[in-house]
Amino acid sequence: MTWILGFTSLILLLALVMGIWRVWRGPTLADRMLAAQLFSTTGVAWLLLMAELMAQPALRDVALVLALLAVMTTVAFVARAQPPRVAQKTGEDENAP
Incomplete structure (x- = not known):
């Protein structure tokens, strides 16, 4: 079973290398940004594999923190990349009865 986890770990590290190429x-x-999200999801998967392989439950906590940081990064990117909304004037006064 450990060789399967080791092989899967190598495949995840290969995905990270391909993600570096996409970022560059x-x-x-x-x-x-999608490549950065690939880093986070692959990093979480790799940390969970290493936690199981090395019997280090603390790596699961690190994976959780990395997942939460990935969500915050995505929200910040979308908030910054989205063009500002412009209010359209309809010609009617909103305060009129």
């Missing part, structure tokens, strides 16, 4: 190559900010 681009071409858009959204592509780079």
Whole structure:
């Protein structure tokens, strides 16, 4: 069973290397952000595998923190990348009876 976990760990590390290439190559900010999300999800999976493989339950806590940071990063990116909304004027006064 440990060789399966080790092999899976190598596959996850290969996915991280491919994600580094995507962050470096681009071409858009959204592509780079998705690659960063790949880091977080792959990192969480890798940490959970290592927690099981090395019998270190503290790595599960680190994986949880990494997952929470990934959510916060995504929210910050979407809030910053979204264009501001412009209120449309309808010609009617909102305070009129």
